[in-house]
Amino acid sequence: MATASGPTVRKRQLGAELRRLRESAGKRIEDVAEHLECSMSKISRVETGQAPIKARDVRDLLAWFGVDDPVQVEAVMQIHKDAQQQGWWAHYEEVLPSGMATYAGLESDAVALRAYEPIFVHGLLQTEDYARAVIAAVRPGEPEEVERLVRFRMQRQDLLSRRPDPLQLWVVVEESALRRPVGGKEVMAAQIKHLIHAAAWPNVTIQVMPTAKGAHAAMAGTFSLLEFSAKAAPTTIVYVDSIAGNVYLEKERDVRKFIQTFDLVRAAGPDPQETPAILENIAREMHKT
Template sequence: MWGGTMATAGGPTVRRRQLGSELRRLREHAGKKIEDVAAHLECSMSKISRVETGQAPIKARDVRDLLQWYGVTDPAQTETVMQIHKDAQQQGWWAHYGEVLPSGMATYAGLESDARALRSYEPTFVHGLLQTEDYARAVIAAARPNEPYEVDQLVSFRKERQALLTREPEPLELWVVLEESALRRPVGGRDVMAAQLAHLAETTALPNVTIQVMPTAKGAHAALAGTFSLLEFEPRTPTVVYVNSIAGNVYLEKERDVRTFIQTFDLVRAAAPDPQETPATLEKIAREMYST
């Protein structure tokens, strides 16, 4: 008996998440625990957990084995699950950057590519999708000062990500709240920052991009704990929260966690000035900080 409706659209990262979610649902319906599955497939419990959250691959023969073990007898259901597995094996455009990407970044790139909309709070840097090449190079080189090849590759990777904002027929909808202090930090020097601010001003003209600048004078607000992003997909594919830090990348999908971050972002954008004020704010910062 088909116990739920699975979405049928999305790239390999979303499809892997769909596969993991369905395998988890079937496991629970069959009354099996993660440790039972690990013993059955002769692997670790952490591997099963990663498969069910879409963070690790699984072989086709293991999927078929699990479907049989879970008592799935409907050929149509088996075919659907196996097709999702096949789609999840496709490589995304980011695969050829795999050797230089930080841990977890390939997963993020896949989610970002599949997303319909992205909402983000950025307190320290200009958002990666809005960075100029020179600004991106300065940020990346600061973290990898002795790795010029990796810097070049990561700059190219960031530029390819930015194509999402102009993809056809449906560009990514982006809404970013930037801290004023991030725009006053002279990353790369005065000329680089002047060009970066000009680029932001130009980007605000895109109908699918909204940028707000949170004034430093605003003081405390709901998102002071740090940067985060909300990745939204097509209907029936749950929103994902992405939190990036030096300690590592965290993905949150539980409804309670996602709801908390949605509320936080709503509070932050409500506290920031209207997006229509952004071009004037950018011009003011450029004049005060980077004009010659």
């Protein structure tokens, strides 16, 4: 039973293993809740990696499930130990929007990320000034928190230069998002210049979806596909961000639907090799206005 690389994925792996062992033992979630004297929702959150569980409770469950192989027990306990580690994002948790700490952990553990962005430049590709303008717009009157969130966003970008395995990023961004003068003309000019530079990185692919293309498969809204190594469980998670909250989808049929949607939208867009020319044209037109 291999472990994943970071605490967020390890929490999910621990939960998945406890769920597998529970089912093998013929136990229901309500049985576990009664045994540990807690709510069924708590057990459900533990099994999806969204809630912590004490080491003694893990050992108790393993014994109750009939797991008596000491090697298997210690393997599970090692996953639990690894899951207790704090990620770098813990320093920012008090100012992060609900669910963002979980996303940061997943993003840090991912080997690849595919995203569709209709409104903004993707956070991993934002300049500091662009990020500041975006965050300040949604967090008015909170300058100290804005600066901490800007630093958080800039630190996330270290994933793109991570060694030895930088995050593989493929982003489809709407042309209209690049024509929105976030922060003003100078900020947008610098942002587009940065995108031109980033498009040349070997681990980054950027596509600009022309407004003239009209309707396409991804118009329902922003989403990301986080892909993990084969050691992780699951290997792909869908993240959907909205004002109403953050949603994570892991069921195979849901993941497959979003993979198909992303494949359709990138197939509908221009060849990524055209991206620098498209960005340069947008920059020229914005400069004229």
